Amino acid sequence: MEKLLEVKNLTTCFVPEGREIPLVDNVSFFINKNSVLGFVGESGCGKTMTALSLTNLLPGKNCKIISGEINFKHQTINQIKEKDLKQIRGKEITYIFQEPATCLNPVLNIKEQLAEVARLYRPEIKPEQTNQFLIKQLEQVGISMPAEKLLAFPHQLSGGEKQRVMIAMSMIPRPALLIADEPTTALDVTIQAQILLLLDKLKRETGVAILFISHDLNVIAELSDYIAVMYAGQIVEFAQAKKLLANPRHPYTQGLFECLPKKEHNQQNKLKAIIGEVPKSGNFPEGCRFHPRCPVKFDKCAQAMPPLFKLNPDQEVRCWLCSD
C-alpha cells in the first residue's frame, strides 16, 4: 500500500502570550491511498486540532504548529508557503465538519456555494454546463429533487441534506484525501447510517482516502482500515482496524469498548463507564496521561511517560504493560 499522507511527530500548541500549551502532542500516523483512517477519542482530546493542523486551518493566531512534519504526496506541506498550500487545501485535501447547520453560509444559496468550488477546481466545466453538473453532484450524494435544492438556502434544507451538500462540495474538486470531522455527530441515527454508507460508496467509486474523526467507536469500526485512538493530545494506540477490534491493548481502548452499549446489558449487567474526565490541555498529569483513570495502573505509570511500543508491524500501543 502506498502512503498518501504521513504525519511525523506533529505538535500543535495554543500559544497565548509566550506560553505553550500542547493541544496535539507528538502525533504520528499515516493514511494509505484509498483507505480510511479512523480517529477516535473523547471530546477535547485533540482530534479536531490534528485535522485542522494538516492544512493549517487552525483558528486564530494563537494556535500554531510547533514541530513535526506533514508529508502529503512527497511534499512537506507544513513547510511550504500559504500560496502553495492553497493549491492543496480545498483541492487535494477537503473537509466536512461536525455541524452542517453552521458550516454553510446562511446568506448564499447552495448553488453559489457549490459553483465557486467548481469554478476554482474544475475549469473544464463550461459556465453553461455548471447547473447540470451541480445537479448531478447533488444527485450523487443522494439529494432528492436536486434541481430545486440547488436554488435553496441552507436553512431550507434538513440537517442530513446540509451534510450531503457539504459532502458534494468536498467531492467536487476530486480530492485525494477527505477529512471528515465528526460528520455524523449532529445527525439522527438513521441519517447517520445513510451518511456512512454514502462516504463508503464515494470511497469505493472515487478512490478517495478518508480521515474519519468520531468519538463513536461503533461508527469508526464500521468504516476504518486503520484506527488511531487519541487521549489527551496523544495517540495511545494506532493499529490496523481488524487487529485493534479483535485485540485492543491499551487500557483506554479497552475502556472505550466496554462503554459501548450491548444487547446483554440489563439490570445485573450494567453499562460501564471510564471514571473521571479527560485532563485539560496544559494540565496533563505526570507520567502516562491516562494513569489517573486507568484500572490497571502501577507505580511506573505515574513516573514516566510510556513511548509507543510496536507490538507487531500493524499495532502500536502507548502503555507500560506492553513494554516487553
Place this chain on the structure above:
Amino acid sequence: MLRYIVKRLIMLIPLLIGISLISFLVIHLAPGKPTDVQLQLNQKVSLQVRERIEKLYGLDKPIIVQYFSWLRRMLCLDFGVSFSDSRPVSAKIAERIPVTLCVSVLSLLLILGIAIPIGVFSAVWEGSFFDQAMTVFVFIGFAMPTFWLALLLMKYFGVTLHWIPVSGLKSIQFDSLSIWGKFLDLSQHLILPILISAFTGLAGLSRYMRTNMINVLQTDYIRTARAKGLSDKKIYFRHAFKNALLPIITILGLSLPGLIGGSVITESIFAIPGMGKLFYDAVMARDYPVIMGVLVIGAMLTLIGNLIADICYFYADPRIRNSD
C-alpha cells in the same frame, strides 16, 4: 408580506399614543410656562391679564384635558399653531426639514463610506497597527466635544485662513448668484458642519462593523470557506462581508429620526436653520405645539425606521425571507 406590514402598522398605534402621552407630560412637568416670556419679565402685568392669556392658549385647563384636545387635533394631522409667532407648526417644520436632511444625509453617507471600510479592515487585520491607529482615531472623534472642535475649526478655517464662511447657510448675495455659484456657496457653508458631524459619528458604526466582522470571521462557514481554498478576497468580501453588514440595517433604520431631527449642537453653533435649532428654540420658549410636533414626528420616524429596517432584513436575509 403585505399582511405583515399592515400588522406592524396597526401595532404602531398604541405605541405612538404611549409615546405622545409621556412626552406631553414630561414637557409640561418641566418648570416654566410659554407665557413666561410675555408676562414674568413685566412687573406691570396684572393677574387678570395673566389669566386671560393663559385662557387664550388653553393653559388653564387640567393637563389631561389639554392632552386630549391636542390628541384630537393630532388625529386630523393638525399640529396647531406656534405660541411664539402664531405660524402653523407644520409649516415651520416643513421649511426646516430640507436643510437638516441635506446636512444629515450627507454626513451619514460620509460616515458609512468611511466607517464600514475602517471596521472591515480593522477586523481583517485585527490587532495590527492599522487596527490600533483606527481605534485611536475614531475614539478621538467620539470623545471630542462637538462644540469645541467646531469652534476651533471655525476660528482656523473661517477667521484665520478666510477659506470658508463662519456660520449660516447662505451668503447675503445668495439670490444674485448663478446655479453653480449657489451650489458652491451652499457647499462652502455646509462643509464644516458635515465633516464635523461625520468625524464625531464615526466611532459607533466603525466599532460595530469591526465587532460584527470579527464575529463572522470566527464562524464555521468562514472555516468552510477557508477549507475550500478560496482566496482571502473571496473569504472576506463574498462570505464574510454580507453577513457582517446585515445588522447595520438596524442601525440605519434607527438613524432615520436623527436624520430629520438634526443635531442641536451643530445647528446652533453654525446657525443653520434646521430642525435641531427649531427644537432648541422651541424648548427655550416653552412653545408646546412646536415641541410636541417635533417629538411626535421624531417618534413616528423612529417607529417607521424600525419597520423599514425589518422590511429591508426581509429582502437582505434569506432566512427571514423564506420563513413564512
